[in-house]
Amino acid sequence: MAEDNGKPYTILQGDCREVLPTLEAGSVDLIATDPPYGAGKGFAGDRNVQEAFALVTGLLPEFVRLLKPGGCLYLCCDYRLYARLELAVREVLDWQDTIIWAYRWTRFNPQTWVRSYQQILFASKGRPAYWGAPRVLSADSTRALWPPDTKLKPTPIRPGSGETVGRRSKDTETAPARNWWDDLPIVDGSFCHRNEPRQHPTQKPEKLMQRIVGASCPPGGLVLDPFLGSGTTLVAALREGRQSVGIELDPGYCEIAEARCRAELANRTERLPLEVTAP
Ligand SMILES: C[S@@+](CC[C@H](N)C(=O)[O-])C[C@H]1O[C@@H](n2cnc3c(N)ncnc32)[C@H](O)[C@@H]1O
Numbered sequence: 058m059a060e061d062n063g064k065p066y067t068i069l070q071g072d073c074r075e076v077l078p079t080l081e082a083g084s085v086d087l088i089a090t091d092p093p094y095g096a097g098k099g100f101a102g103d104r105n106v107q108e109a110f111a112l113v114t115g116l117l118p119e120f121v122r123l124l125k126p127g128g129c130l131y132l133c134c135d136y137r138l139y140a141r142l143e144l145a146v147r148e149v150l151d152w153q154d155t156i157i158w159a160y161r162w163t164r165f166n167p168q169t170w171v172r173s174y175q176q177i178l179f180a181s182k183g184r185p186a187y188w189g190a191p192r193v194l195s196a197d198s199t200r201a202l203w204p205p206d207t208k209l210k211p212t213p214i215r216p217g218s219g220e221t222v223g224r225r226s227k228d229t230e231t232a233p234a235r236n237w238w239d240d241l242p243i244v245d246g247s248f249c250h251r252n253e254p255r256q257h258p259t260q261k262p263e264k265l266m267q268r269i270v271g272a273s274c275p276p277g278g279l280v281l282d283p284f285l286g287s288g289t290t291l292v293a294a295l296r297e298g299r300q301s302v303g304i305e306l307d308p309g310y311c312e313i314a315e316a317r318c319r320a321e322l323a324n325r326t327e328r329l330p331l332e333v334t335a336p
Pocket of ligand 1: 091284288
């Protein structure tokens with residue numbers, strides 16, 4: 058489904074409520090998406106919470122239809138939608154977890170608690186068919202949890218697999234995956250994330266989407282993002298070697314997403330000789 062003239066990604070411009078029913082049932086390994094939250098940021102579907110909630114919950118039956126058995130859904134949301142969305146998701150899928158993405162920086166608000174995290178709902182159609190988290194762990198937050206000389210007993214990833222997670226002194230990448238992600242700054246277009254230019258008001262960090270894709274879509278599998286925005290999920294899928302389909306209503310964001318994917322493919326070719334020696 059994701060092959061478009063030999064490209065490993067497909068961008069479909071249109072309303073996902075109309076496009077999703079045209080896609081093949083049981084063809085998607087992972088739906089990873091960041092829908093409108095009703096925050097009034099100026100893009101489609103984002104005018105208010107009621108509209109955003111109706112939009113997302115109206116799509117849940119389609120998500121279930123499109124997922125393979127064992128396929129996963131990661132749904133980004135915040136305080137506006139979280140409680141109601143979790144209940145709605147639990148009605149149709151098997152709830153797995155709520156990931157907390159805690160920002161390092163947020164706007165100053167002298168009148169109330171400063172909101173500095175978002176929730177990411179993680180659910181699956183039956184038991185998750187794939188779990189690849191050990192490849193995508195955060196060295197930063199691991200270091201904060203366990204000082205360098207801490208010894209952890211290696212724990213099997215899967216019974217009988219022979220692979221283990223457990224921190225060795227120079228190998229922070231193999232520590233256990235936590236559902237609290239505090240090592241990924243927001244894309245705010247200013248000082249926090251200069252390496253990632255902001256092209257959408259609610260752009261997600263590439264590493265955040267990469268972690269989700271790497272953890273819950275098998276290599277070569279298919280990732281779907283029905284609220285693509287500037288294309289972050291597709292860039293993440295390219296980096297992780299997964300096929301992908303993105304749907305976006307706004308033609309301008311489709312163009313941005315296409316440009317980002319092309320740049321990613323071009324960079325990947327240029328970087329190839331270096332990656333051969335990377336750990
Ligand atoms: C929260 S943004 C996604 C931002 C994205 N995560 C990124 O990193 O750029 C949601 C996107 O969904 C799009 N959208 C809203 N309603 C839609 C619909 N019915 N079908 C397809 N796209 C829609 C909006 O135009 C917006 O770009």
